[in-house]
Amino acid sequence: MNKRTIISLLINLCILVAITSTAFAAEFIDVDNHWAKEQINAWADKGLAGGYSDGTFKPNDPITRAEFVALTNRVFNISSDKSVVNFKDVTAGNWYYSEVAAANQKGYIGGYPDNTFKPNNNISRQEAASILTRLLVLDATTDGLDQFKDANLIPTWSQGSVGAVVSNGLMSGYLDNTYRAKRNITRAEAVVTLDRAIKSGTSKETSVLKGKVTSDGSGYANAVVKVFKADSYEVIDEVKTDSNGNFEFDLNVGGYDLTATTNDKVAYLSDVVVTTNSASIELALEDAAILSGSLVDEDDDAIKDATILFTTNPTFVAETDNDGDYKAVVLPNRTYKVRVYEPGEENEEPVVVEDELEVAGAGEYNIEDLEAPFTVGGTSGGSGGGFSGGGGDGDVSDTLTLTEDYDGNNEILDKNVVIAKDGITLSNVTIERDLTINSEVDEFTADNVEVKGNIFVNGGSPNTIEFKDCNIGEITINKQGVSIKTSGGTSIAKATVTAENVSFGGEGTIDNLVVETSGKVTVSKEMTITKIIVKNKNATIEDKDGNVLNAPKxxxxxxxxxxxxxxxxxxxxxxxxxxxxxxxxxxxxxxxxxxxxxxxxxxxxxxxxxxxxxxxxxxxxxxxxxxxxxxxxxxKDIEIPVAHTLPELLDAMEATLLQLTIEEWNSLKAYESYLSATDLRNSLDDAGLLAPLEWVVGPNIRMDEAIAIIDILKGISEQIESKDISQKHDAIISNVTELKTKYNTQIDKIKSTEALKDVSQEDLYNYFIGLYNYIISNDNLDTSTLDNYEVSLYDAALIVLKNGSHPDLKGAAETAFNKAKNYFKENSNPLFGGIIDGITFDSLEGTNVKTIKDTVVNDTSENGSQDVKDLLTIFDELLELSKTFLEN
The missing domain is CATH 2.60.40.10 (Immunoglobulins)
Structure with a gap:
């Protein structure tokens, strides 16, 4: 491999990194008020799309055909081992080569009649529609196109695709009822369209989704697995796991949410993408929150055989029994929107019965009745005795809810117990699980009760919650103003206070009193408290006489x-x-x-x-x-030696990455502070190599991408002489900056000129790539040493610009000129058509320009018209472009 080829590969590699490095950022400063904010941020969180180093996403900027294909491949998990691409403008050195190969093998892209793909052209809305129609195997249709007032401007070749994506809800029009088929699709539109596509399930292609439900790493049998369309509460299918915990679904290509439930455990995965390649997932069970309660109608009649949906992304489903009771196994520590299907009306939308149902940690909860806004009439069920038991699927609930006095006669209850009525006495019982005192309770007495789980005091008042001869493990007081009284031989291992103005009285003992509240806690002198632990600096501890107990603060x-x-x-x-x-x-x-x-x-x-x-x-x-x-x-402490050669630098960079944990990489905060706080920055600065390291470990590149890029660079660097490249000169920076500024000035003119609005990004890229390829393929570049190659590169660029010897550069300028001609032919006075056709790009060179201007003026009768002025203005712009590309 010669040096010129190596440098060419490096240039192409830099372009690759420029694209991938913008794909993994979040929290953009320019999307707060954008219509696509929700989808953009969601994709950024998933690492599917990102922004630029200045913190912007540029949602209204266009996206190239290559970039759109790469994004589509990433979303739909499309890859290929095919190494041959037949498009003449897609070669093995291009960053997008494998992406185009994968898309071509998948069959969702096509090229142009001249056997090009035009990867750097901006992709239009109609081209995006065509890609999605092929990819999702949608039926082409023109139905619905008449809703757009520019339907007659949609080319015949794309009408079927545009109709397909519109009818399937993947794309829509603008507020002025236009579709604008030829308009470039924006970055925001691309994200939203692909997001809809992956979640739609409209693809006719199917695939197998295999999975396993596990608990503590082992397969779990007979778990119920439900699959939903992504971000939907509609159950598509459900299965039970086999004896090894395995399950399998046949699904259309698209995005899905999945849940797995048992009697007391739950798992979920959201945004699972199913592609034509068979996928495998794992659902790891965790302890669930188990909700028991009843569903009633407006007349307080129980609603039997009803489906209840608990949605927080994902959705969990419960069914009521003949008494209207249900048991729902859901994720803990979430807020749910609760919906219910009216029996017999399951084809209609479910109605909301609770907007925000707060569910705490794992455990069992008795929920107040859910009331549906309809009536079913006379199907009420009931419960009797001193307690009520919520149930689901005919099972007996593990919660005992007390509404009157209860004497357990020294029984052992392997249940959670809930005190749901004021003034109750619970006596002579051992509770293996938790005891909860509901918020509506003011007074409660426990006599000769042992609680092995936790006691949660959510109710009570200054009128006292009393424990007589009780043995309590842990008790948490969550209600303000509660008085806790202990008597007899009552002992409490740990009491935690989270509410204000709580008091403890009586003669019992507390091993550890933990104060988390910012308010006052009062304790009796008669109580024996081994240790008081304060966790809030604003808390106050007093005795019954008002004396403050000064804890450390x-x-x-x-x-x-x-x-x-x-x-x-x-x-x-x-x-x-x-x-x-x-x-x-x-x-x-x-x-x-x-x-x-x-x-x-x-x-x-x-x-x-x-x-x-x-x-x-x-x-x-x-x-x-x-x-x-x-x-x-x-x-970890990362020691990087001073690197003076390219191979040394790459070894140092790779060592740096390999010593980082994934957590450090993902957060990048620790690493960035490390760069600032250690000698690494100075070490690389001394060698003039800090910028490349920061580039590779930048926040927009994943660790695996960075390591892959380094591996490629290392392979290239082995072919390069290990000359010292640490010397940098202000002149290099100044010259390169001058060159970029000169070129960018012309690009800005192109972009700001209406007549040149159709000059594609490909035209501009061709100039850059053509320039560099021409330089390194000729003898203008001094490659004898690497320490001055940038100066040589700059000098060679000036030679090319001044002597106009590169035909590809002239071709780029001529392309821009011809597009301008077509613009004026379509938008100017028809009488000018012959004049414009007669002018060629070559005639703009040198002194011919003035002659052409004079000819245009003399040949037109309306010398002062705006059309003529516009035509002359564009000639001036093209002259400047010509000078930049071709002349001294």
Missing amino acids: LIKEIDDLSLLLNEEKIITLSNYFEDADNDIVDYVATSNLNVTISGDKLTITADKLGESTITILVADDDNLFYEYNFTVTVR
Whole structure:
């Protein structure tokens, strides 16, 4: 491989990186008020689309044919091992070669009659419609085109495709009722269109989606797996897993959501893309929130055999039994919109019965009746006795809901118990699970009760929740103003207070009282409290006489830390905590990192990678404590030698990436701060090689892409002499900048000139690529050493620009001129047609320009008309273009 070929490959590689590096960014500054904001942000979050280094997405900019194909392949997971592409303008050195090969093999693209693909042309709306029609195997139709007032302007060849995508809801028109088939599709329109396509399920192509439901890594039998259209609550199909946890669906190509449920576990995956290639997924079960309740109509009659949908993306489905009762197994810690299908009206849209149903952590919950806005008449069921049990599918609920006194006669209840009525007494029972006191309860008494799970006090008042001779593991008080009274031999292992103005009275014992509220907590002098732990610096602890118990207090936050592996950090804790009584006696630190305390000095040794929590417990002489947490992120120390040659640089860059964790790469925050805080930046700066490293590890490139790019570069670098490339000169930067500015000035003129609006990006790219290829294929470039090749490259570029010796560059300018001619022929006075046809690009060179202008003026009778002025103006613009491309 000669040096010229190598440099050509490097140029093409840079173009590849420029494209891929803009595909993985989020939170854009220019989409907040854009109509496609939701889809753009969603795609950015998934790594499917992104923006530019300045934080913009440029939603209204066009997208090239190659870029659209690459994006389509990525979304539909289309790839190919085919190595041959027959388009003459798509060669193995192009970044888009494999993308075009895959699309061509899939059969959803075609070329032009001249056997070109025109990859750098902007893709039009009609071309995008054609691609999607082929890809999704849609039926071509012209139905619906008459809704567009420019339907007669849609070319015959694309009418069927445009009708297909419009009728399937993939594309639509504009507010002025036009479709604008020939208009370039924008970046935003491309994202929205492909998003609709993948979620539509309109493709006639089918594929097999295989999967496995697991629990703790092992297959789970008889789990119910449901599949929905993406972002929909409509169940498409459902199966049960086999004895090994496996399942299988035959689905159309498209996007889907899936859920898996058991009696007490749940799993889900959203936006699963099914392509023509068989896919395999895993649904990992987690502990579920189990909701029990009843569905009633407007007359308070139970609704039997009804389907209830709990939607938070994804959707979970429950059915009511003959009594209108249901049991729903759903994801914990979510807010659900609840819908119900009216029995007998399942073909209609379900009605919303609850806009925001808040569901807490995993566990069992009894839900207040869901009331549907319709009547079914006289099908009510009921429940009797001292408790009600919600059920689903005929199973007995695991929750006992009490509405009157209950004496368990020393029984053991393997159930959750809910106190749902004021004034109840619960006695002589052992509860293996949780006890919940509902918010409507003011007074409650537990007598000789042992609770092995948790007690949640969501109700109560100053009139007291009383525990007599009870044995309690953990109790959490969530309601403001509650009075907790303990008597007899009542003992509580841990009491947590999250609400304000809670009081504890009586003679019981509490091992650990944890105060998380910012308000006041009052404790009785008669109670035995082993330890009071305060977690909120604004909390106040008092006794019944109003005396304040001064616990240690936080006076300044400890900043979260970012440390290198094995780095030590010493923190003086007395700078962060104080006690009003000046009686702090001890500090205790716990963490999975190595932490030690000597006096008030905390020493942290960063001996484990990743994020860790450090918990500080500050104790005073009165057995009062303050607990505080902060985090430490530990990252590897990366040592990069000063690199003076290209191979050395690439080795250093690869070593840097391989030492990063995926978490560090994805967040990039730790790595960016590392670049700023260590000698790596200075080391690479000294070699003049910092920019390439930052380019490869930039936030818009995935780690696997960066490593792949480095591998390619390393292969190329082995063919290059290992000359010192660390020397940089201001002159190089100045000259290259001047060259770019000169060219960009002309490009700006082209873009701002109405007559040249149809000059494609391909025309402009051809200039760049043509220029560089011409330079490196001739003797103008001094490649004897690599340390001055940029200067040589610049000098060679000037030679080409001045002597006009490159036919491809002239061709690019001539293409622009001919498009301008066609524009004026279509938009100017018909009498000018012959004049315009008679003018050729070559006649613009040199002094002929003035002669042509004079001829145009003399040959037209309306010398002062705007048409003539416009024509002369465009000649001036083309002259400037000609000078840039061809003349000294």
